Amino acid sequence: MTRIDSDDWRIVTERVRMMPQHVTMHIGSYGKISKQSMLDHLEKKDEVGKRIVEMQLNYLRYFSRHMQSVANG
Amino acid sequence: MDRKMLITRPEHEEPVYYLSRWSEDVIRVARRNSVKVFDLNGGKAVPGMLHSFLESHNPRFVMFNGHGSESSITGHRNEMLVDTGNASSLKDRIVYSISCKSARKLGPLSVRRGCSAFIGYDDDFIMFTDNNKSSRPLQDGIARSCLEPAMQLPVSIVKGNTVSVAYGASKNAFLKKIESLFRSKEIEAPYILQSLIENMENLVYHGNGNSVAW
Numbered sequence: 001m002t003r004i005d006s007d008d009w010r011i012v013t014e015r016v017r018m019m020p021q022h023v024t025m026h027i028g029s030y031g032k033i034s035k036q037s038m039l040d041h042l043e044k045k046d047e048v049g050k051r052i053v054e055m056q057l058n059y060l061r062y063f064s065r066h067m068q069s070v071a072n073g
Numbered sequence: 074m075d076r077k078m079l080i081t082r083p084e085h086e087e088p089v090y091y092l093s094r095w096s097e098d099v100i101r102v103a104r105r106n107s108v109k110v111f112d113l114n115g116g117k118a119v120p121g122m123l124h125s126f127l128e129s130h131n132p133r134f135v136m137f138n139g140h141g142s143e144s145s146i147t148g149h150r151n152e153m154l155v156d157t158g159n160a161s162s163l164k165d166r167i168v169y170s171i172s173c174k175s176a177r178k179l180g181p182l183s184v185r186r187g188c189s190a191f192i193g194y195d196d197d198f199i200m201f202t203d204n205n206k207s208s209r210p211l212q213d214g215i216a217r218s219c220l221e222p223a224m225q226l227p228v229s230i231v232k233g234n235t236v237s238v239a240y241g242a243s244k245n246a247f248l249k250k251i252e253s254l255f256r257s258k259e260i261e262a263p264y265i266l267q268s269l270i271e272n273m274e275n276l277v278y279h280g281n282g283n284s285v286a287w
Binding site: 015019020021022023024025026027028029030031032033034051056057058062063066 | 086087091128140141142172173197198199200201202203205215220241248251255260261263264266267268269271274
């Protein structure tokens with residue numbers, strides 16, 4: 001389980017706020033989650049909110065590794 | 074070896090309806106490759122039908138679309154299809170399960186009970202879709218990006234490739250899509266990327282990588 005600090009919650013919430021309205025997320029075991037519902041889960045900091053944060057952090061880590069490998073040629 | 078596959082395609086709610094529609098291409102490719110397809114679509118994706126078809130037709134390749142947990146896969150209206158109690162029904166078969174977490178416990182258990190190879194996801198299967206296209210999943214470009222790499226795997230299996238080759242083909246398809254989206258200016262790209270990275274990292278197989286369906 002990834003450790004999530006208050007900055008992580010804030011950053012992910014801001015990123016979700018920027019998500020286009022027509023995009024919907026489906027997390028298998030939690031079902032269909034609209035943008036507003038994602039924001040609600042993040043505000044409550046519940047299980048779904050944690051899963052959303054983990055996904056975003058995983059994406060940002062992957063992106064950072066990718067940029068490093070591009071920079072290193 | 075008989076060229077027979079069975080596929081479950083429940084459609085009772087949006088995410089499984091998307092998987093069902095995006096699996097149609099797998100069925101088309103299978104039929105083009107002279108594979109007899111037993112298609113348990115919609116209300117047919119229930120335990121009675123599944124186990125009856127497994128026993129009477131003995132398909133070598135089985136593809137599940139549906140919800141799941143660490144120890145189960147479900148079908149129409151989330152009825153339990155396979156769990157730890159009947160995992161031996163997957164004996165001598167190659168299984169691909171697009172369902173959450175089923176590769177975590179059900180996968181290794183099925184292999185211990187004789188399944189040739191179980192390919193699936195160790196954690197939640199994640200997908201993004203376009204609200205405006207929910208009644209027309211095949212026209213949903215966001216879903217296309219999320220699902221095409223996952224569908225690459227069964228396409229490779231029905232063409233007669235080994236499990237490890239099919240697994241590699243799918244991982245490569247994920248990577249290729251991820252690379253192209255990193256360069257994309259589409260506003261949806263950062264969200265689609267989350268799904269691709271999660272699903273790619275959680276895709277695993279248990280059992281014999283040299284198994285072939287036929």
